[in-house]
Amino acid sequence: xxxxxxxxxxxxxxxxxxxxxxxxxxxxxxxxxxxxxxxxxxxxxxxxxxxxxxxxxxxxxxxxxxxxxxxxxxxxxxxxxxxxxxxxxxxxxxxxxxxxxxxxxxxxxxxxxxxxxxxxx
Amino acid sequence: xxxxxxxxxxxxxxxxxxxxxxxxxxxxxxxxxxxxxxxxxxxxxxxxxxxxxxxxxxxxxxxxxxxxxxxxxxxxxxxxxxxxxxxxxxxxxxxxxxxxxxxxxxxxxxxxxxxxxxxxxxxxxxxxxxxxxxxxxxxxxxxxxxxxxxxxxxxxxxxxxxxxxxxx
Numbered sequence: 001x002x003x004x005x006x007x008x009x010x011x012x013x014x015x016x017x018x019x020x021x022x023x024x025x026x027x028x029x030x031x032x033x034x035x036x037x038x039x040x041x042x043x044x045x046x047x048x049x050x051x052x053x054x055x056x057x058x059x060x061x062x063x064x065x066x067x068x069x070x071x072x073x074x075x076x077x078x079x080x081x082x083x084x085x086x087x088x089x090x091x092x093x094x095x096x097x098x099x100x101x102x103x104x105x106x107x108x109x110x111x112x113x114x115x116x117x118x119x120x121x
Numbered sequence: 122x123x124x125x126x127x128x129x130x131x132x133x134x135x136x137x138x139x140x141x142x143x144x145x146x147x148x149x150x151x152x153x154x155x156x157x158x159x160x161x162x163x164x165x166x167x168x169x170x171x172x173x174x175x176x177x178x179x180x181x182x183x184x185x186x187x188x189x190x191x192x193x194x195x196x197x198x199x200x201x202x203x204x205x206x207x208x209x210x211x212x213x214x215x216x217x218x219x220x221x222x223x224x225x226x227x228x229x230x231x232x233x234x235x236x237x238x239x240x241x242x243x244x245x246x247x248x249x250x251x252x253x254x255x256x257x258x259x260x261x262x263x264x265x266x267x268x269x270x271x272x273x274x275x276x277x278x279x280x281x282x283x284x285x286x287x288x289x
Contacts, residue, residue: 007257011132084261088138089130091168096128096142098164102154103146110150 010081013057018042019050026060026073033062033069136256138248148237151244152211155233156180161188170194182208186216203228211235218248225259227251 013019018040025031025039037047051071054060058077063070126143133139144151154160158176166173167190175189187202203217218229230249235242250256 007261008253011257011260012134012253015132015134085130085132088260089128092130092140093128095164095166096144098166099151099154100144102160102163103144103150106150106154106160107146 007081007084009053009057010059010077013053013059014078014081016050016053019054022047022050022054022071023059023073023078026071030063030070030072033071036071132256132260133247136250136253138250138256138260140244140246140248142244144242144244146242147240148211148235148242151235151242155214156210166190167199171199174198175200179205180208181205206230224262225250226255229259 014023021040022036025036033044033048033051036051037044040047051060051062055062059074060071061074063072129141131139131141154164156178158178161176161178162173165188170193171190172193173188174191175187177185177187179185182205184205185202186205187200189198189200191198200221201218202221203219205214205216207213207215212235214231214233216231216233218231219227227250229251232247232249234245234247236245237243248256248259250259
């Protein structure tokens with residue numbers, strides 16, 4: 001897979017809430033496919049589909065033992081994608097913090113105006 | 122006390138970036154801040170050291186907008202423009218976006234939705250790009266890289282000017 005295809009696959013993998021939940025569980029250690037499926041109200045084939053997406057994105061690896069097939073999180077690609085998302089987020093957060101301050105100013109201005117209106121009764 | 126909230130950014134499943142943010146203000150004020158030039162100039166900026174020097178907003182469906190930022194220290198400029206596809210005050214704006222320096226391919230379509238509850242506003246902005254790859258490139262290097270690209274180009278220009286043999 002080319003670099004950009006990898007990144008693509010990573011973001012696609014992260015876009016689904018069930019897959020994010022699977023990754024969150026795997027963060028605390030290896031879990032077999034059977035055990036992974038347990039808390040989710042969806043079928044095992046559905047879980048397997050999610051696992052395939054995560055595996056193709058290089059975010060998890062699966063053991064070969066057919067019965068237990070432990071799944072393990074692969075931290076590096078996830079960390080990379082997270083870093084990019086975080087940089088992007090921080091960039092926009094700076095803008096929105098300025099907007100917070102501006103909105104506060106606007107609210108104070110409106111409060112003052114309505115107080116003044118009252119005084120001219 | 123309402124924490125204005127941290128910005129949440131998610132890469133949507135296709136070609137999208139989705140940003141969600143809460144603001145401690147009524148929707149009308151947030152809409153104003155998004156649509157009036159004198160207010161936009163106060164917050165919609167690039168990395169530190171940039172000011173918005175051009176702001177044109179023809180706030181109607183089919184109307185155009187243009188924003189230009191300038192680097193205070195070296196004069197480099199970065200411009201963007203597009204058209205409003207939908208405007209429903211104070212809840213929805215849909216507009217196209219294309220940067221002069223084209224640091225990402227094609228034209229983006231940006232949908233901004235404001236919802237209000239108990240005097241607080243939630244912003245959901247969906248940025249739709251022409252391909253997954255474009256979306257990923259934008260995420261990898263936001264406006265900063267557009268800024269960097271402009272600066273690099275200026276440096277190239279200066280370098281080529283300096284190295285040109287004298288004409289006298």
